[in-house]
Amino acid sequence: MVVHVVTGIVDDGHGLVASRVQRHLTPLTRYSGLIMPYLPLYVAFFALLGLSYGFPYSNCTGKEGSPPPSTLGKTVAVTSVPPCAAAPCEVHPSEVLNLTITFVPNEVISNFTAVVHAALGTTKIPFPIPNPDGCDTSVTGVTCPLKANTPVEWKHSLTLPKLIPAGVTVVIIWELQVSAGNDVSCVEFVAKVAP
Known part of the structure; x- marks a missing residue:
């Protein structure tokens, strides 16, 4: 043979x-004639996908100035553009950070609000968000009410305020808040302000 x-x-x-x-x-x-000409594009796409899914975040713990853990849902994933693979994530003043938080509510959620702070030691600096309404479909891609036990992919953009000096490392706390102390998702990540 x-x-x-x-x-x-x-x-x-x-x-x-x-x-x-x-x-x-x-x-x-x-199918090789269809795949091979576009192979570099496929490789680049999956490389970028891998970078964006490596976002280093943690759930809020309620310790050392952190808000309490989410009681109304569970965070499944967080991705960002520009991508960040290791803490601290370097952010530039006036750069737009596009964040996607995927979470699963424990119950039906009628409405919620995005609340963002930067923790610098024991001081919390609020970050203004142009449209904090979590249910604004045109901004976040989410339509309320949210169904219980159904994954939600929530998107928002944030421009880092210039009031934090370059070289300073802060903890950014991002809450999706139903009411004070009741979050459907609460995540933290370390960011360093680039010069």
Whole structure:
């Protein structure tokens, strides 16, 4: 038996094996003309996807000035653009940080508000958000009421205020708040203000 790897032809002298191999190779070779020209794009896309999903966050703990843990939901994932793979995330003043928080509410949520602070030691500096309404579909992509036990992908943008000096490291606390002390999601991440 001779196998020709380049052509995918197998010759056992009777032609029986060749037809079996051809049948198994056809599905693979049929799509190679569609995949190969775009292979660099696929590689770049999945590389960027991998970077964005490596966002270093933690859930709020209620310790050392952190808000209490979320009581009305569970955070599943956080992604950002520009991507950040390791803490501290470097952010530039007046740069837009696009954040996506994926969470699962424990109960039906009629409305909620985004509340953002930067913790610098024991001092909390509020970050103004242009539209804190968590249910504004045009801004966040979310329509309320939220269903219980159904994943929600909430999006928002934040521009870092210039009042934090360059080189300073802060903890950014991002709450999706139903009422004071009752969050459907609460995450923290460390950010360093770039010069």
